Amino acid sequence: MIKGPVKVAMVGLGWWGRKMIAVTKGAAEDLDVVCAVEPFGETAEAFCNDNGIRFFREYSAALADPEVEAVILATPHDLHEEQLDQAVSAGKHVFCEKPLALTREGAVRAVRACESRGLILGMGHERRFEPPVAQMLAAASDGTLGRILQVEANFSHDKFLSLDPSNWRLNSSLAPVAGMTATGIHLTDLAVKLLGTALDVRVVCENLASPFPQGDTMSAHVRFRDGGTAYISATLVTPFVSRFAVFGTKGWIDIRDRAHVESPDGWVVTKTSTGMPIEVSHVPPAEPVRDNLVAFAHAVRGESEYPIKASEMIENIALLEAIIASAKNGQVVALA
Structure with a gap:
């Protein structure tokens, strides 16, 4: 069994993504945000530098990173299903901000995709x-x-x-x-x-x-x-x-x-x-x-x-x- 904090990529550095990075500092023994992904916004890279986090503009770069065990999706709702599928294909656990999908069919696909690979699916229902x-x-x-x-x-x-x-x-x-x-x-x-x-x-x-x-x-x-x-x-x-x-x-x-x-x-x-x-x-x-x-x-x-x-x-x-x-x-x- 792997020990130590789970290495995660924060996907999305809007208001809520930055909030989650801030709170994870109080859970360093359990969770370690090692990189973040943000294709838009001029301040994102500076934010990552200030917080000691590697910065990517492409989601694929985080999924290809062998250090990343899981992703946190703090992205617009319509991206969740595709981004979850990509994470599962890369063998990454997924924590998804709400809503998981906008249809029951989409939610079923997401749940089954994670279960089929033995991956944990977390939801932002704090x-x-x-x-x-x-x-x-x-x-x-x-x-x-x-x-x-x-x-x-x-x-x-x-x-x-x-x-x-x-x-x-x-x-x-x-x-x-x-x-x-x-x-x-x-x-x-x-x-x-x-x-x-x-x-x-x-x-x-x-x-x-x-x-x-x-x-x-x-x-x-x-x-x-x-x-x-x-x-x-x-x-x-x-x-x-x-x-x-x-x-x-x-x-x-x-x-x-x-x-x-x-x-x-x-x-x-x-x-x-x-x-x-x-x-x-x-x-x-x-x-x-x-x-x-x-x-x-x-x-x-x-x-x-x-x-x-x-x-x-x-x-x-x-x-x-x-x-x-x-x-x-x-x-x-x-x-x-």
Whole structure:
């Protein structure tokens, strides 16, 4: 068994790629970013020099590097499937930013490609690694919350108002349905984890306060095959808000972020259980982006299983595909 930190290539040096490089410095014993790939941007090479990272303009150069064991894809959504296929062909493990794909078929191909070569596939769903969210998932799993009935969640911000209109994040084909692929995809990931396979979804997506071609205000109402519902909102024109609440027959938990995950400032957790008073607590800051990458590195080394199951990755993208379809006309869309 190979020992030591997993040697990785960061593919994409935009806002989020640089964020991930910054947090990996706190996980040097598990993960070592040895090179980065960025075909655009005059500051990328200087950034790499400042951080002691080898710089490539071509993705193929990183894949051909024998030191690289894994790649982290922090690239536009439409590149994920092809870049993942290329990494798998080169025998590299893959950590992919969300969404894994824009269709269920694409997600299935990605999962099967990695499984066929015995490679680990990690996903940028760092919300699962936030301490209060991890505790909430555990309480749901062990029965503490009873039968899970409903999820209510909102993850919205106005960061994109300052973007140049040419930015890929404001492209309705690459990032459809308001904030769905930027933030809402995290909420559906948690809803699928809690309630299982979605049955159908109805979406309202409007453009109320911006020129964004994908709309700026969306909400989705999801029904699940085994019962239960989820309400998901992901808006692009409000001050930051992030709330995730789950309701069960024995208790409920409401988790609110104090700041965006790029600069964590902890959480306010409100909860209760049958016959008990409502409790409010403050959870100190943590670094879930780093912790997700560390979990990926441990799985690559064979020390533990990666906690996000392949089936959950596929079900989440199946729901995303249905959300995109429903947003076009507001009709209920059933999942295949």
